[in-house]
Amino acid sequence: MTVLPVFLTGALAVQISAELGFDPAGLGLVVALYFGVSALTSLPVGWLVERFGSRATSRVAVLGVAVAMVVLAAGARSYGALVAILLCSAWCNVMGQLSANLALARSIPAHRLGLSFGIKQAAIPLATLLSGAAVPSVALTVGWRWAYVLAAGLALTTLFVAPRGIATPPRVRADPGERATAALSVIAVASGLAAATATALGIFLVASAVDRGVGPGTAGLVLTMGSVVGLSCRLLHGWFADRRDGGHIAVVAASLGLGAGGMALLAVPGAPALVVGTVLAFGLGWAWPGLLQFAVVRLNPSAPAAATSIVQMGVYAGGFIGPIGFGFLATHAGFSTAWLTCAGTILVAATGMVIGRRMLVVHGRSRRSASAQPSLQR
Structure with missing residues (x-):
């Protein structure tokens, strides 16, 4: 629910832009600013989540996003108002994500941690699924504003399943030498590039399909289908x-490499290419975040928050840059050029993951060698 407003705006962009008057570049700008504000609020919101716990902050996040979507429905009478209201809801997404992370870290046993991160990261394709379904069922029948109203009501129902209290485990002392900062920085850059393409996929797929002659209702259903595929693949990962x-990061790299083919197919005219490209792009090119977070936590058990924060910086940066770049290319060079650029970018991201993994392996060997030497001397 807390990530729903930005993806709902992307899915409803055709209807909203017809009333408020903005092009794909304008949509890209508002999404980029949304993730930019998310990056700026991450540290202070993270402190609040640690201070007050997941029970309180998860509820505050849901209430905040419900209010924001009601205000969007009633007050978004211009492009500027849409931007301002959406940006004011960005902290809700950050708080929802971090409260979920805290709940998982404090309550899930190690042998279930991978699946738990997959379930948590399925939130994003679930949000795009709901957004895509809202196009034919709500936006094309009673109007796009009612989609926000219904989403706000749905958000309030999640208060009944929010965390009710998580016990805090003993603190583990971090080993500064354990964290491979250089390797994680390379992985962060790679994840940023991948996130840039993934964000564009969720935001621009409907508008791109409509531009190629697909009906808005059908385009929304294709987005819904892709979201189901992405959600399922995150759980399987x-x-x-x-x-x-x-070998988790290697699996991430392989998924990205195969997902590039899906991005390239989105540049090809015709419904078959749209469907196959959507399945590959969502199922492989956008199913990696939970697996990557899990891998980083497993590789840095004494400092999981510090390690994942490095990678998350790259993801937010990609979320900021991707929509701007895609929107600019779509406006001035066409959607086909934008999708082909995404395909090339995601291949570079896959290469970066491979390089970062090799650096992690070298770092692990050097640490084991250093720890073995004192034992031999004794």
């Missing part, structure tokens, strides 16, 4: 991760 001893 987590389930398989709990059954592997390692």
